[in-house]
Amino acid sequence: MIMGFRNSLMALLLFGQVLCATDYHISNQGRDEADGLTPASAWCSIARVNQVELQPGDRVLFESGGKWRGALRLRGSGQQDQPIRLGRYGEGPLPCIALGDESNVVVRFENQDFWEVSELEIIGGQAKPDAVVGGIHFVATTANRILRHIVVKNCVIRDLGGSFKEYESCGIWVGVEGWNKEYGLATSYDWVRIENNRIRNTGRCGILVWTCASPVEQTDGSHMFRDGLIPSQHVTIRKNLIEELGGDGILVLGSVKPMIESNVVRRTCLRTGDPAAATGQRYNPASAAVWLHSCVEGVMQFNQVSATGKQPGNNDGMAFDFDFNCQGCVLQYNYSFDNAGGFLLIMPSARQNIARYNLSIDDRDHVLFLVGKLEEANLVHNNTFHMRKGDCYLIPRARLVNNIFSVSGSATLEEREGGGEFRNNCYHGSWKKLPADPLAIVADPMFVNRRSALDVATVLRYHQLRPKSPCRRRGEIIPDNGGRDLRGALIPDSTAPDLGAIQSKP
Numbered sequence: 001m002i003m004g005f006r007n008s009l010m011a012l013l014l015f016g017q018v019l020c021a022t023d024y025h026i027s028n029q030g031r032d033e034a035d036g037l038t039p040a041s042a043w044c045s046i047a048r049v050n051q052v053e054l055q056p057g058d059r060v061l062f063e064s065g066g067k068w069r070g071a072l073r074l075r076g077s078g079q080q081d082q083p084i085r086l087g088r089y090g091e092g093p094l095p096c097i098a099l100g101d102e103s104n105v106v107v108r109f110e111n112q113d114f115w116e117v118s119e120l121e122i123i124g125g126q127a128k129p130d131a132v133v134g135g136i137h138f139v140a141t142t143a144n145r146i147l148r149h150i151v152v153k154n155c156v157i158r159d160l161g162g163s164f165k166e167y168e169s170c171g172i173w174v175g176v177e178g179w180n181k182e183y184g185l186a187t188s189y190d191w192v193r194i195e196n197n198r199i200r201n202t203g204r205c206g207i208l209v210w211t212c213a214s215p216v217e218q219t220d221g222s223h224m225f226r227d228g229l230i231p232s233q234h235v236t237i238r239k240n241l242i243e244e245l246g247g248d249g250i251l252v253l254g255s256v257k258p259m260i261e262s263n264v265v266r267r268t269c270l271r272t273g274d275p276a277a278a279t280g281q282r283y284n285p286a287s288a289a290v291w292l293h294s295c296v297e298g299v300m301q302f303n304q305v306s307a308t309g310k311q312p313g314n315n316d317g318m319a320f321d322f323d324f325n326c327q328g329c330v331l332q333y334n335y336s337f338d339n340a341g342g343f344l345l346i347m348p349s350a351r352q353n354i355a356r357y358n359l360s361i362d363d364r365d366h367v368l369f370l371v372g373k374l375e376e377a378n379l380v381h382n383n384t385f386h387m388r389k390g391d392c393y394l395i396p397r398a399r400l401v402n403n404i405f406s407v408s409g410s411a412t413l414e415e416r417e418g419g420g421e422f423r424n425n426c427y428h429g430s431w432k433k434l435p436a437d438p439l440a441i442v443a444d445p446m447f448v449n450r451r452s453a454l455d456v457a458t459v460l461r462y463h464q465l466r467p468k469s470p471c472r473r474r475g476e477i478i479p480d481n482g483g484r485d486l487r488g489a490l491i492p493d494s495t496a497p498d499l500g501a502i503q504s505k506p
Helices: 002-019 456-462
Strands: 023-026 061-063 066-069 086-090 096-098 106-110 113-116 122-124 134-140 147-152 156-158 170-175 187-197 197-200 207-212 234-240 241-243 250-258 259-261 263-267 291-295 297-301 304-305 320-322 330-332 336-339 343-344 355-356 360-363 365-370 379-380 384-387 391-396 398-399 404-406 412-415 421-423 424-427 431-433
Touching: 086 170, 106 122, 106 431, 134 187, 134 404, 147 170, 187 207, 207 234, 291 431, 360 456, 365 384, 404 412
Parallel strands: 023 061, 061 086, 066 096, 086 113, 096 122, 106 134, 113 147, 122 156, 134 170, 147 187, 156 197, 170 207, 187 234, 197 241, 207 250, 234 250, 234 259, 241 263, 250 291, 259 297, 263 304, 291 320, 297 330, 304 336, 320 343, 330 355, 336 360, 343 365, 355 379, 360 384, 365 391, 379 398, 384 404, 391 412, 398 421, 404 424, 412 431
Antiparallel strands: none
């Protein structure tokens, strides 16, 4: 009887928490002396809302079209099924929060979880090229627990103007601050969703999920991460537009099964490695557009990456990267074009990763920069590479099967340094040195069209194979091939596939 009473009381208390959740309104026409509970009694300042200890289920709502200046530091955490929400009310332009003259993070949450942030415009204010300027950051320091349910969606983050030497000069950051910190032994993130945001003109990075941990055995000999650090889990970065960045577009570091899909990333890595910035503070001059570091079973798919820069001091500058200690990750169904540092980097200690059914057009320099070891069992199969300008090369220390390498226009291509295994690939055009491929097809792959096009659908149609192409039905059967090609056509399980990323219909 007593137990039944306690359960009933607990249910009433939980129900009461739902009913007592509060909406707080902020308007340029409001008054901080009001209660903030309705649009008619809204507060007016960031300072006022920063004073509130928020409870599970509460909402903090800025009026659409309003503009504020300052750093937002909301307090409190939500709970399961009752996240705290930061967003807007009313119709019209997104409410805008600008940092102004300060060098800081515009919206920062520290050791807080069960939060959802949506429909805000975040601006850095005046450029501060020697300071950290961030957009929306969730940072774990001394939480001593796994922080859960972090959502950032439908926001515009722009013109942050911070230092490109600092990873924290980032549009959206979720992670454990620092490198190999003691508190990382008890703190991490689980269930992170970063969706449908537009990020433009940041100092260094677009989106980072940063937990310095290795979920797989570290084999590169550097012991870069101490034992016991906790990787993030259930991370999804989807449908974001990221452009005009000083450095990296999307980076997930130390994660189990992260998903990076359907993002558009263009004109990143524009400043890292600039010789004019080589003096002074030490920083990492290497950057790439979209990459994984120390991740297991991560997926990068359906992304469009273009116009990645490559300053002289940046040895990367490619569209995609499996960096140190990535294991069992997949790069598939992506469209990459005009990236100054090439298409793909695979670093030493990255192993058993797969790149398949991707289309690379006019990626330059080290188109494939696979610098690990063949025995690390990385596989690059059924991709189409079409280069029309520049001197390009492959460093191929992986297994390369069923790919098309087509060179036209003023481009040249060569294999350098050896160490890879080539089988059943097509080679066409101006090669300085062809790889040793016992089943090579040295012929025109006969694309439908070789011209460039602005829209992806046209590019995919142009790079289909003509009926008499020598690449049709000439591929090696690859187990666990993903089941579809770049355009969604099914891949037969028991008959030879076409070479390249786009299969002819059965």
